[in-house]
Amino acid sequence: MSAIAGIFFLDGRPVDRLLLERMVGSVAHRGPDGEGTWREGPVGLGHRMLWTTPESLHEKLPLMGKSGDLILTADARLDNRDELIAALGIASRPRQEIGDGELILDAYERWGERCPEKLLGDFTFAIWDRRRQELFCARDHMGVKPFYYYRSDRVFVFASEIKALLSVPEVPRRLNEVRVADYLLHSFEDKEITFYQEIFRLLPAHGMTVSKKGAEVRPYWSLDPTWEVQLSSDAEYAEAFRELFTEAVRCRLRSAFPVGSLLSGGLDSSSVASVAQDLLVKKGAQPLHTFSAVFPNVPQSDESVFVSAVLAKGGFESHAVRADLLSPLSELERVMWHEDEVVWSPNLYMHWGLYSAAHQQGVRTLLDGDGGDQTVSHGLGYLPDLARSGRWTTLAAELNGVSKRSTNSSLWQLLWRYTLRPLAPEPVRWVWRVVRGRKQPPWWWPHTVISPAFARDVGLAERARALQGDQYRPRQTAREEDWRLLTTGMVTNQFEVFDKAAAAFSIEPRYPFYDPRLIEFCLALPPGQKLNGGWTRVVMRRALANILPEKIRWRRGKGNLSHSFDRTLLASNRGLLEKVILEDPQVIEKYADITALREAYGRYAYEGVLHESYTVYTAVTLALWLRERGLSP
Numbered sequence: 001m002s003a004i005a006g007i008f009f010l011d012g013r014p015v016d017r018l019l020l021e022r023m024v025g026s027v028a029h030r031g032p033d034g035e036g037t038w039r040e041g042p043v044g045l046g047h048r049m050l051w052t053t054p055e056s057l058h059e060k061l062p063l064m065g066k067s068g069d070l071i072l073t074a075d076a077r078l079d080n081r082d083e084l085i086a087a088l089g090i091a092s093r094p095r096q097e098i099g100d101g102e103l104i105l106d107a108y109e110r111w112g113e114r115c116p117e118k119l120l121g122d123f124t125f126a127i128w129d130r131r132r133q134e135l136f137c138a139r140d141h142m143g144v145k146p147f148y149y150y151r152s153d154r155v156f157v158f159a160s161e162i163k164a165l166l167s168v169p170e171v172p173r174r175l176n177e178v179r180v181a182d183y184l185l186h187s188f189e190d191k192e193i194t195f196y197q198e199i200f201r202l203l204p205a206h207g208m209t210v211s212k213k214g215a216e217v218r219p220y221w222s223l224d225p226t227w228e229v230q231l232s233s234d235a236e237y238a239e240a241f242r243e244l245f246t247e248a249v250r251c252r253l254r255s256a257f258p259v260g261s262l263l264s265g266g267l268d269s270s271s272v273a274s275v276a277q278d279l280l281v282k283k284g285a286q287p288l289h290t291f292s293a294v295f296p297n298v299p300q301s302d303e304s305v306f307v308s309a310v311l312a313k314g315g316f317e318s319h320a321v322r323a324d325l326l327s328p329l330s331e332l333e334r335v336m337w338h339e340d341e342v343v344w345s346p347n348l349y350m351h352w353g354l355y356s357a358a359h360q361q362g363v364r365t366l367l368d369g370d371g372g373d374q375t376v377s378h379g380l381g382y383l384p385d386l387a388r389s390g391r392w393t394t395l396a397a398e399l400n401g402v403s404k405r406s407t408n409s410s411l412w413q414l415l416w417r418y419t420l421r422p423l424a425p426e427p428v429r430w431v432w433r434v435v436r437g438r439k440q441p442p443w444w445w446p447h448t449v450i451s452p453a454f455a456r457d458v459g460l461a462e463r464a465r466a467l468q469g470d471q472y473r474p475r476q477t478a479r480e481e482d483w484r485l486l487t488t489g490m491v492t493n494q495f496e497v498f499d500k501a502a503a504a505f506s507i508e509p510r511y512p513f514y515d516p517r518l519i520e521f522c523l524a525l526p527p528g529q530k531l532n533g534g535w536t537r538v539v540m541r542r543a544l545a546n547i548l549p550e551k552i553r554w555r556r557g558k559g560n561l562s563h564s565f566d567r568t569l570l571a572s573n574r575g576l577l578e579k580v581i582l583e584d585p586q587v588i589e590k591y592a593d594i595t596a597l598r599e600a601y602g603r604y605a606y607e608g609v610l611h612e613s614y615t616v617y618t619a620v621t622l623a624l625w626l627r628e629r630g631l632s633p
Contacts, residue, residue: 001364001499001508002061002075003030003048005159006126007168008135010152010212015044023157023164024048029338030160030503038062038071043128043135045073052364052508053077054256059099065109069130072108075145075160076100076123077508079251079515084118101125108136116207116220120516121251124202126158135210141221141516143191143204143492146499150199156210158202161500162340165199172198175631180591181458183344183622184450188489189467195341197633204492221516225483229524237529238542240521245543248515249275252367260289260363262354263318265306266558267548268372271540272512274548276367277315289363290316291354293323300563309549319361321353324564327572328617332624338504342625343497346565346617351501359505366502370494371513374485375522376537379530381478383414384422395419401534405556447615449597454590478527486519566610569617577601580620588623 005023007015020037024046028035031048038045047061062073078084078100085091085098088106100121107115108127116138124145126137137158139147149158150171157168165171174197182190192200202208205221231237249272253259259280261273277288290311295302301324311318328349335352336342358366380402386395399419403411455461502509512518522539529539541553570577581601585594597619604612 001030001050001052001503001506003027003050003160003164003503004073004075004124004126005046005164006073006135006157007044008128008156008210009042009154010156011154012042014041015039019168020044020046022167023159026164026167027159027161029506032506034060036061036073038064038073040071040128045071045126045128047073050364050506050508051256053100053254054096055099057256058097059101061101063099063101063105065105067109070105070108071128071130072101072105072125074101074104074123074125076104076121076125077254077510078103078119078121078123080120083120087118113207113209113218114220116205122510124160133211136207137202137210138207138220139202139204141205142495142511142514142519144495144499144511144514146496147202148194148199149202149208151210151215152198156215161503162194162196162199163337166196172196173631174198175626175629175633177454177591177633178458178463179341180622181450181455181460181463183342184448184591184618185460185464186344186448186618187464187467188344188493191489191492196631201492201496223483223486223520223523225477225479225523227520227524228479228526229521230526234529234539234542237525237539238545241539242543242547244515244518244521245271245512245540246275246279248512248518249367250279251515252510252512253279253365255365257364258286258289258362259365259367260291260358260361261367262369263290263292263307263310264369264559265292265303265310265552266369267537267540267552267555268513269369270306270310270552271372271544271548272367272369273310273316274313274544275512277313278547281315287315287317289358289361290318291357291366292318292320293350293354294320295324295559295564296322297324298564298567301559301561303559306552306555309551313549317361319357321350321357323350323353324568326350326353326568328565328569329573329576329621332621333628334504335501336625336628338500339497340500342622343493344618344621345494345497346614347561348497348501350561351498352504355502355505355507358507364507366507366509368498368509368511369513370498371491371511372537372540374482374491375513375519376540377482377485377522377530378536379478379527379538380418380536381422381481382527382531383419385478385527387419387423398531398534402531402536403534405534405536447600447612449592449600449615449619451589451591451593478530479523482523482530486523562610562613566613569613570605574605577605577616577620580623581616585623587626588619591622592619 027048031050033051034049036047045062051057062071064071084103104125107118122144123140124147128135146160148162150165155170157165159165176195176197179193179195191203206217206219208217261276263269263273280288292307294304326349403414532538600612600615603609604616
């Protein structure tokens with residue numbers, strides 16, 4: 001969790017030292033262990049260092065290559081170091097002397113702009129190529145590390161956070177109302193725009209070359225939804241999953257500081273923590289720190305009994321955070337400063353508390369089980385596949401098994417939701433929505449209070465159909481559905497939100513489930529390895545036998561965190577909510593239907609319609625951010 005920043009004056013002006021230092025200083029919180037800048041003529045690169053890996057303790061960035069023609073700044077952790085060291089012919093040197101930045105530079109020297117194809121890990125970097133007078137930038141496969149930029153015909157500016165870009169006078173500070181509309185609609189499919197006009201995000205798995213001639217953005221990796229893994233038995237699939245998952249955890253344990261893992265008690269976080277603990281015990285390393293949000297006052301959200309089942313294995317140093325005593329809007333001013341944008345992440349307050357607890361224990365590397373649902377998948381897309389192929393007996397057996405193991409859906413609900421509706425043509429689904437009294441199109445979030453006039457002004461209907469419409473097109477295969485879950489903009493959005501929250505506490509979050517090798521394997525699995533006998537994610541359950549406690553390995557559901565959010569938002573922030581909604585909503589009057597918002601608040605606060613908490617949260621956080629930033633279009 002270091003920081004990068006840089007500037008390239010396309011009109012040839014020299015970079016001012018104070019300007020570059022101001023950019024780097026604005027993100028000092030991301031790297032308390034060192035600062036570096038390099039500038040030459042119209043180009044300047046900056047870096048703030050956060051030590052996490054053993055090699056980073058000896059690394060100093062920006063880094064100049066051996067030839068003197070390449071200069072790099074990077075926020076990177078590479079997971080295929082041994083492979084790269086061998087391929088680059090530097091295996092004779094001590095491993096601890098070879099930093100990840102040096103490997104990236106050597107990879108660029110060897111493979112040029114194709115070098116990201118050879119890298120595995122979480123990274124974002126920029127390389128100034130003196131010979132070609134070009135700046136090459138890249139972002140990792142899934143977008144774990146952030147990269148923001150602004151480009152005009154005079155200047156190109158980039159950084160790990162937007163605030164560094166705003167340190168440059170030429171970067172505009174204008175509100176992007178299209179992003180406001182997306183936010184109110186809960187649409188995150190646009191992976192490039194931000195809340196600031198002309199400030200963009202580099203797409204995951206893309207590289208960008210910038211020169212005086214212009215800029216070119218190109219993908220270097222994509223998921224192939226047509227590839228299928230074919231092994232001979234369930235045991236072989238489980239063994240292959242176990243090996244890949246174990247490696248995904250192992251390479252993310254590389255740290256010069258105590259390692260922690262978030263542990264909710266669910267299948268995903270418990271799997272990560274259990275495998276990590278086994279690996280650390282074998283190495284004779286320090287115990288794994290675990291950090292769990294607990295809710296003694298909200299039993300529907302509390303999973304302490306499952307957390308305890310993992311901890312009973314031993315070898316952990318556990319820490320609990322009373323999330324039921326935290327406010328969803330606590331420390332909001334500090335959160336907004338770090339995030340730079342208004343964010344839709346109702347559970348961010350819990351992560352904030354967990355990151356704070358990890359920081360107090362000296363943890364800088366924090367494993368996170370996020371991504372299991374997307375990567376391994378629940379496999380329910382297999383049900384319409386069975387119907388399409390006429391395998392009615394198997395379909396009936398799977399539906400019956402899922403209904404027995406479901407905690408909140410009947411057999412008929414499952415039949416409609418996961419089998420009949422995906423197969424139905426859009427006209428049939430439209431008729432069904434009308435019969436049920438739902439007049440809005442399928443992409444419309446049912447609890448939005450967006451102003452109809454504002455929605456028309458920004459062309460929201462056309463935009464939403466273009467960005468989101470494909471989500472609601474019937475899937476042809478279960479693998480196509482899984483591909484959509486992995487490539488949705490919400491994944492990138494959440495990485496960016498949690499990246500900046502973790503940076504506030506000098507923590508680097510790491511996500512084993514988002515290892516590209518594991519993702520490619522899971523996407524290619526036959527659907528019967530994900531849903532079998534009514535059990536979802538069955539390949540993972542089989543793979544973790546004797547590793548994961550049985551109580552968790554065969555869990556049917558998980559705690560519902562919305563119960564705690566629904567209650568604590570109102571209990572802790574009622575005065576603030578009413579001030580914004582009832583007394584002073586002017587800042588969002590252009591964007592929100594205030595009458596509808598007040599009605600939603602009334603249902604939430606006085607009638608106990610708890611799901612309206614998200615409607616209220618969305619509008620109030622937008623209002624508070626707009627008021628704090630004072631932006632205009």
